[in-house]
Amino acid sequence: MTAPTTVSTSPTTSYRLTQFAHGGGCACKIPPGELEDVVRGLVGVPSPELVVGLDDGDDAAAVRLEGDTVVLATADFFTPVVDDPYDWGRIAAANALSDIYAMGGRPIVAVNLLGWPRDVLPADLVREVLRGGLDVAREAGCPVAGGHSIDDPEPKYGMAVTGVADARRLLRNDAARAGQALSLTKPLGLGVLANRHKATGEVFPEAVATMVTLNRDAAAQALDAGIEAATDVTGFGLLGHLYKVARASGVSVVVEAAAVPYLAGARESLAEGYVPGGSRRNLDWVRPHLDAAAGEDELLLLADAQTSGGLLVAGEIPAGVVIGEFVPRGEAVVLVR
Incomplete structure (x- = not known):
């Protein structure tokens, strides 16, 4: 087992962010069976341009634009999975971008999704969270163009990401075949x-x-x-x-x-x-x-x-x-x- 390091006492990591949330990371998702029961039968306006929708719970929605180009849309956010705010921002951004990659796409723009207990946690921490997300988005070559924030009892962070892909080369969760x-x-x-x-x-x-x-x-x-x-x-x-x-x-x-x-x-x-x-x-x-x-x-x-x-x-x-x-x-x- 790799020896863990100790908790840093720098100004931005002296707060244990994980202690301000009931869960952590993607483990705080609504259980899959419960979620499927909730969304069953909830469908939007039928559209021939919708290539991938809610049916099989794929990683992102895919809508055809022109020819074989599809736009991918996804959103993902969660409570702190680590105490370090910069690392949490990086993890949340990589996680949100992953839905685009899992569909075989390329992210083209992201916006931040932020919930923050502003009377409890200092602004320096949230700045580090956003900096971490921005650095990973830069690595992905994906601009971060604003976002939305609310005053929230629990800290939450993630991104809504838009991407593009070739409809003929999508990676889908309904295309596995026996023998693979x-x-x-x-x-x-x-x-x-x-x-x-x-x-x-x-x-x-x-x-x-x-x-x-x-x-x-x-x-x-x-x-x-x-x-x-x-x-x-x-x-x-x-x-x-x-x-x-x-x-x-x-x-x-x-x-x-x-x-x-x-x-x-x-x-x-x-x-x-x-x-x-x-x-x-x-x-x-x-x-x-x-x-x-x-x-x-x-x-x-x-x-x-x-x-x-x-x-x-x-x-x-x-x-x-x-x-x-x-x-x-x-x-x-x-x-x-």
Whole structure:
């Protein structure tokens, strides 16, 4: 296990931001089953230009403009996943941009989404949050053009991002086919490490580095390889997002548990009880559709709520690790071996 660093006492990090929120990162999402019940039947104005909408819960909406050009639209925000405001800003921006990359697109503009307890936390902190988001957007070549803020009892930050893509080369969550390999481009364990950080103040630099890494290069590799199906791993965990892909694509998926990579300290943190409530809810949601030889601890790690996780790709790419394969639809949608 990589030794954690201590909490900084600089003016902008002496506040423990994670203590001002009930959850952290994508683990604070509304549970997937509950969310599906809420939005079921809620459809907008029918449009022949809407290429990807609400039907399969894909990563972003896609609307055709002219010819084969589609506009991608997404929004993502969450409560602090780390105490350092600059790092939180970077993580939130990378996470929001990921939805565009997960669809095979290129981000072209973003706007900030901010909730801030202005009478509780100083302005210097929020400035660092926004600076972190701006720096990651710059790395992505995506302008940040304003945004919206509210006075909020809990700090929240993220972005609404617009992108463009080629309709003929979209990465979708309904396009996986039996016989294709399943690849993962970032290690798991972000949820349990974030939960440990919130409880103890320990800092995990490898986890932060993983969360601020853009999924841009992995998406480009998938497009170059002619891959058609992908999604990113965030708050619903690997099992939750895999279930959505398999269900939408009409296939089942086999996960080889021993092949799945984890961040240093993830297993130890699980063993010590640092499991987000969102991870348990993810496993409960998938369990009726699961055939698993693995034990409960392994399944909790596979269902762990990730923040700014990697891509799940139906195929093989240099940035990915093959962790299983898609197979013809059987009685179980997700099989863990």
